[in-house]
Amino acid sequence: MPVVVKPEKCTGCETCLSSCPFDAIVLKEGKAYINEYCNACMTCMSVCPEGAIIETETGALSAESRQKIEEYKDVLVFAEQKDGKVISVSYELLGAGRRLADELGAKLVAVLFGAGETEAKELVRWGADRVIVCSAPELEKFNDDPYSALLASVIEEQKPSIVLAGATPVGRSFIPRVAAKLRTGLTADCTSLEIDKETRNLLQVRPAFGGNIMATILCPDYRPQMATVRPRVMKKGEYNSDRTGDIVNVGLDNIKSRTKVLEFVKEVSEVSVNLHEADIIVAGGRGIGGEKGYRMLEELAEALGGAVGASRAAVDEGWIPYSRQVGQTGKTVNPKIYIACGISGAVQHLVGMQSSDIIIAINKNPEAPIFNVATYGIVGDLFEILPLLTRKIREVKNL
Amino acid sequence: MNIIVCIKQVPDTAEIRINPETNTLMREGVPSIINPFDLHAIEAALQIKEQKGGKVIVLTMGPPQAETSLREAVSMGVDEAVLLSDRAFAGADTWATSYTLALAIKKLGADIVFCGKQAIDGDTAQVGPETAEFLDIPHISYIRKIEEVKDNYIRVERLMDEGYDVVESSLPVLLTVVRELNQPRLPSLKGKMTAKKAEIKKMGMTDIGADENNLGLKGSPTKVKNIFAPEVKTDREMIDGTPEEQVDGLIKALKGIKCI
Ligand SMILES: Cc1cc2nc3c(=O)[nH]c(=O)nc-3n(C[C@H](O)[C@H](O)[C@H](O)COP(=O)(O)OP(=O)(O)OC[C@H]3O[C@@H](n4cnc5c(N)ncnc54)[C@H](O)[C@@H]3O)c2cc1C
Ligand SMILES: Nc1ncnc2c1ncn2[C@@H]1O[C@H](COP(=O)(O)O)[C@@H](O)[C@H]1O
Numbered sequence: 191m192p193v194v195v196k197p198e199k200c201t202g203c204e205t206c207l208s209s210c211p212f213d214a215i216v217l218k219e220g221k222a223y224i225n226e227y228c229n230a231c232m233t234c235m236s237v238c239p240e241g242a243i244i245e246t247e248t249g250a251l252s253a254e255s256r257q258k259i260e261e262y263k264d265v266l267v268f269a270e271q272k273d274g275k276v277i278s279v280s281y282e283l284l285g286a287g288r289r290l291a292d293e294l295g296a297k298l299v300a301v302l303f304g305a306g307e308t309e310a311k312e313l314v315r316w317g318a319d320r321v322i323v324c325s326a327p328e329l330e331k332f333n334d335d336p337y338s339a340l341l342a343s344v345i346e347e348q349k350p351s352i353v354l355a356g357a358t359p360v361g362r363s364f365i366p367r368v369a370a371k372l373r374t375g376l377t378a379d380c381t382s383l384e385i386d387k388e389t390r391n392l393l394q395v396r397p398a399f400g401g402n403i404m405a406t407i408l409c410p411d412y413r414p415q416m417a418t419v420r421p422r423v424m425k426k427g428e429y430n431s432d433r434t435g436d437i438v439n440v441g442l443d444n445i446k447s448r449t450k451v452l453e454f455v456k457e458v459s460e461v462s463v464n465l466h467e468a469d470i471i472v473a474g475g476r477g478i479g480g481e482k483g484y485r486m487l488e489e490l491a492e493a494l495g496g497a498v499g500a501s502r503a504a505v506d507e508g509w510i511p512y513s514r515q516v517g518q519t520g521k522t523v524n525p526k527i528y529i530a531c532g533i534s535g536a537v538q539h540l541v542g543m544q545s546s547d548i549i550i551a552i553n554k555n556p557e558a559p560i561f562n563v564a565t566y567g568i569v570g571d572l573f574e575i576l577p578l579l580t581r582k583i584r585e586v587k588n589l
Numbered sequence: 590m591n592i593i594v595c596i597k598q599v600p601d602t603a604e605i606r607i608n609p610e611t612n613t614l615m616r617e618g619v620p621s622i623i624n625p626f627d628l629h630a631i632e633a634a635l636q637i638k639e640q641k642g643g644k645v646i647v648l649t650m651g652p653p654q655a656e657t658s659l660r661e662a663v664s665m666g667v668d669e670a671v672l673l674s675d676r677a678f679a680g681a682d683t684w685a686t687s688y689t690l691a692l693a694i695k696k697l698g699a700d701i702v703f704c705g706k707q708a709i710d711g712d713t714a715q716v717g718p719e720t721a722e723f724l725d726i727p728h729i730s731y732i733r734k735i736e737e738v739k740d741n742y743i744r745v746e747r748l749m750d751e752g753y754d755v756v757e758s759s760l761p762v763l764l765t766v767v768r769e770l771n772q773p774r775l776p777s778l779k780g781k782m783t784a785k786k787a788e789i790k791k792m793g794m795t796d797i798g799a800d801e802n803n804l805g806l807k808g809s810p811t812k813v814k815n816i817f818a819p820e821v822k823t824d825r826e827m828i829d830g831t832p833e834e835q836v837d838g839l840i841k842a843l844k845g846i847k848c849i
Binding site: 211232334359360363364369376397398403412447455518526569574 | 827
């Protein structure tokens with residue numbers, strides 16, 4: 191355990207007990223004791239009034255591994271495609287990757303599987319210095335085995351310091367395999383990525399415990415530092431149609447697959463596409479009470495030209511389909527305007543919509559946490575507010 | 590058929606709150622539960638066993654208290670429960686967790702390994718695929734339906750954005766499951782009796798032949814640097830008055846930002 195309590199200094203005041211996010215400190219014979227739940231987050235060290243909690247030797251990195259780390263330089267983005275087209279999150283990652291690469295004075299490399307030259311050029315225009323393409327037809331559809339084997343071998347060859355991928359069903363499924371193969375760390379669902387000025391390590395911020403807290407994660411002693419980011423969390427970079435870069439083709443030699451994708455069955459979900467692309471989202475929670483409230487949401491959304499979203503409570507009640515759920519276990523959205531109606535603002539909901547440009551909250555409880563993130567707040571009954579609002583918007587818009 | 594289900598004991602995150610004064614988590618009185626996704630994994634395993642015969646083993650890596658979750662699984666009808674517990678495992682990230690689970694699974698032997706899609710405390714969804722890599726077996730994530738199981742073959746539906754893939758694999762295989770897969774059964778009275786008396790098999794570092802350098806905090810490539818409360822907005826404007834006035838105020842604001 192790198193964090194320990196010095197029993198001779200500990201007064202048993204219990205301050206550290208409640209500070210620990212992992213419940214890892216217990217009182218033993220009147221002294222604090224750090225048990226196996228400890229994640230070495232160091233929070234307790236800063237709250238202890240006696241200075242009784244100290245960090246033990248973490249074992250400095252050997253010169254040999256330090257040198258190995260220094261061989262890893264560039265920033266690599268896995269550019270996911272669907273039906274031959276690079277998907278939006280990949281461009282967002284290039285935006286983030288470009289910024290990190292510039293800060294490190296390194297190159298930005300994109301890796302593209304199952305698509306060709308046209309898409310590769312597009313990646314260059316969105317900021318990549320080099321694109322590594324494998325256009326083998328076996329890679330057109332996502333399949334874990336060949337994707338993870340090939341990406342791991344590209345990484346071993348390119349030696350990037352940082353690897354970014356989308357936290358999509360595809361990225362979340364095969365990127366962990368790559369990290370396991372490479373014996374390195376992977377941080378899921380990062381909401382912020384920065385370079386530590388001093389150590390040049392990647393600071394990866396992500397929500398934990400259902401979004402109740404944020405944690406900064408490091409991968410100091412292994413390379414590459416790998417992270418996934420959800421769609422719509424990062425902003426796209428600059429598109430430059432004159433940008434040039436290298437495009438390198440690689441083959442799929444000797445890579446076998448034990449799994450086979452027989453077919454893809456599309457299920458109608460225009461709604462969910464809609465939700466990601468909507469500029470305005472009118473979302474409802476338990477407060478909408480049922481069918482009647484839902485129709486009010488739809489009418490307002492229609493008047494504004496927006497889409498309907500939902501909290502999990504409204505989905506669990508069966509009022510709104512799951513494809514419209516916003517939040518930790520639903521979609522992350524980033525519209526210009528998010529109107530939350532009858533949503534309390536649980537952290538699990540907030541993590542999915544917090545980065546909206548403008549948040550309007552309508553709730554009858556003035557204490558509802560949704561007001562903490564709102565740009566405009568209305569304390570009131572949505573059954574009164576919504577019909578009125580819809581009518582006035584129609585008037586203004588001459589609908 | 591030998592089926593292993595990896596389960597994790599987690600705090601019920603819905604009940605965790607931040608103490609606004611100290612910016613720390615308030616975990617007092619927060620109950621420990623079996624990770625909800627893992628209940629669906631247990632159910633899936635039991636259904637396959639009922640069809641094909643064999644046995645279902647639940648496996649968890651955690652502190653001694655995790656035994657209660659194992660007993661709960663036994664009460665649902667699983668045959669054996671294994672607790673992987675050792676001081677050396679403490680503080681493991683997903684890499685070290687998967688390494689450890691994989692060694693135990695190798696020792697126990699499995700045709701199918703089930704995991705939940707993700708654990709609600711960390712939400713990483715990484716342990717399943719990483720464990721499969723350490724076992725050198727294929728995996729399929731987000732299983733929403735099992736279409737067919739044969740001695741050396743499985744066909745499943747994998748949930749994707751905008752639809753699902755039909756995927757087949759040879760065995761052994763590791764599957765991670767989503768809620769849509771099934772409805773977990775409740776423990777029976779008989780199950781609860783069995784669970785009380787059931788023997789929980791314990792395994793530690795030496796039992797699985799682990800390399801200490803790959804375990805726990807020491808073996809974990811990722812480290813938690815610090816934790817903090819999510820930030821709150823401060824530039825908020827409350828629109829007061831009668832409903833009529835409030836709506837007018839909002840219309841003005843919407844016009845101001847050129848939304849209408
Ligand atoms: C692991 C995990 C993952 C989760 N993932 C998600 C997720 O992805 N998305 C998500 O949304 N939640 C998620 N949740 C659930 C989350 O914790 C909350 O339970 C949920 O968001 C609450 O939804 P709500 O705000 O609609 O309901 P409630 O919390 O019940 O709030 C209803 C609100 O409506 C207001 N209200 C009632 N009537 C009216 C009225 N007439 N006019 C105006 N206001 C009214 C009330 O004041 C109240 O604030 C998750 C939970 C867990 C544990
Ligand atoms: N300590 C653990 N012991 C057993 N299984 C685990 C453990 N941690 C994670 N798992 C399994 O891996 C799944 C995904 O967890 P995670 O990657 O932490 O989101 C869980 O649903 C469990 O099936």
